[in-house]
Amino acid sequence: MTITCRELAELLIDFVAGELPPEHHQRVEHHLECCPPCLTYLETYRMTIQVTRNLPCQPIPPELIEKLRAALKEIKDI
Amino acid sequence: MSSSLHLSLIRPAAKIKKRLAQVTALPPDNPSGILRIMEEPAPTKPAAALTPEKVFTDYAPRIYNLARRMLASDVDAEDVTQDVLLQVVRKLDTFRGESAFPTWLHRVTVNAALANRRKKAAREKHQLSDPLDHFLENGHHNGPIRRWAVDPKYRVLEKETHQLIERAITGLPEIYRDVFVLADVEGLPNAEIGEMLHLTLPAVKSRLHRGRLLMRTALAPHFEEVA
Numbered sequence: 001m002t003i004t005c006r007e008l009a010e011l012l013i014d015f016v017a018g019e020l021p022p023e024h025h026q027r028v029e030h031h032l033e034c035c036p037p038c039l040t041y042l043e044t045y046r047m048t049i050q051v052t053r054n055l056p057c058q059p060i061p062p063e064l065i066e067k068l069r070a071a072l073k074e075i076k077d078i
Numbered sequence: 079m080s081s082s083l084h085l086s087l088i089r090p091a092a093k094i095k096k097r098l099a100q101v102t103a104l105p106p107d108n109p110s111g112i113l114r115i116m117e118e119p120a121p122t123k124p125a126a127a128l129t130p131e132k133v134f135t136d137y138a139p140r141i142y143n144l145a146r147r148m149l150a151s152d153v154d155a156e157d158v159t160q161d162v163l164l165q166v167v168r169k170l171d172t173f174r175g176e177s178a179f180p181t182w183l184h185r186v187t188v189n190a191a192l193a194n195r196r197k198k199a200a201r202e203k204h205q206l207s208d209p210l211d212h213f214l215e216n217g218h219h220n221g222p223i224r225r226w227a228v229d230p231k232y233r234v235l236e237k238e239t240h241q242l243i244e245r246a247i248t249g250l251p252e253i254y255r256d257v258f259v260l261a262d263v264e265g266l267p268n269a270e271i272g273e274m275l276h277l278t279l280p281a282v283k284s285r286l287h288r289g290r291l292l293m294r295t296a297l298a299p300h301f302e303e304v305a
Contacts (some may be wrong), residue, residue, distance in 0.1 A: 004217025009210060013287040032098050037223040039094060043101055044226050047301070048294040051228065051243060052262045058244075060142050064156045068138060071164055072130050 003027050008038050012045050128179060130167045138163055141187050147259045148191040150248040154198075158190045165190075184266065188256075188274045195252070209291035226301035246296040250289055257282055258289030 003011075008031050014020045015028050032039050060068075141162050146155035165186060173179045214220050228239075250258060260271045261282075272282045 004213075005219050006210060006213035006217040009213070009291070010287075013283055013290070029098065032101075033091075033094055036094060037219050039097055039101070040223045040225050041219070043097070044223070044294055044298065044301075045290060046101065047226055047228060048290055048297060049262055051239070051297070052247075052258075052293065053265065055240060055243060055263055057139050057143050058146070060139050060159070061152070061156070064142070064159065065138075067156075068134060068160060068163055071160060072134060072167065075164065075167055076130065 003031050005031075005035065005038050005041075008032075008035075009041065012042060015042070016046055016049070128170055128173060130170065133166055133170065134163065137166075137183060141183065144184070144187050144259065144264065145191050145194075147244070147247055147263060148188070148256055149194060150255070154191075154194050158187070158194050162187050162190050181270075184260075184264070185274055188260070192256075192275075209288060209295055212295070224298070224302040226298070227303045228301045242300055243297065246293050249296060250292055254285050254289035254292060257285040258293065261286050262290070 008028055011020060011024060011028055015025065020028065032042065138159060142155055142159040145158035145162075146152060149155055149158065162183075166183060173182060212220055247255060247259065247263070256275060257271055257277075260266045260274070261268065266274075268279055268282045268286070271277070272279050275282070277285070
């Protein structure tokens, strides 16, 4: 049984996690072989995950550092 | 059929197979090497006891970043960071040197962020749009899907690209943003996220998937190759 592009999109989270049952996995792969837009959709879905994971930690604003240091000092002084 | 015509018919299929092999060969969803913001920094010497100073230096930026991404507000993130840091420092004796500390810190931060949000009178009023509705009735895509001109393996992305991704996260509806940030930015397992947010595993996966699809839609215009 074939699947539509929308049905494939619904299965992507399990497909990229390798958690699809074999028969579904096969249907997805078969659809991807015949459907370049879905292949691109899958590639960009994966890229979305990967670029997000590369996000760095933003530095804390200097004013907040001062506030936190003052609060810590208060605790130590108690 | 001439051999050149035969080749021209075969090449696109071969190309698709090659791309499919590349995509399916990528590492799974939660490779061990991903950046996890609350993860204990790799020790270069025997683990030091947790002191208020160490918590401040090593964890305050991580608390701040998680809160900022969940709340989409610098001011609220500052309040939450202060609350969490003081709460943690007061209970530090309980966690001296224990490996459970990062997990506990995640929970305290998530709870504080959710409490901060509950206090706010102004809730999101816009309708949730389902990215899966962006398909035609016959199940086909409702427009062209273009490839992206970004190398996902390039770990040091431009500052502008970081800002673009941060803005897209901020634009996610809260129910998708919480799960997306905890799963894809923090790298937490879905089961742990479910416990933190009191959601079933299918609910976590459904929200994460929709969050990713909305992020894809938001990033696409910036990353798509020029036609």
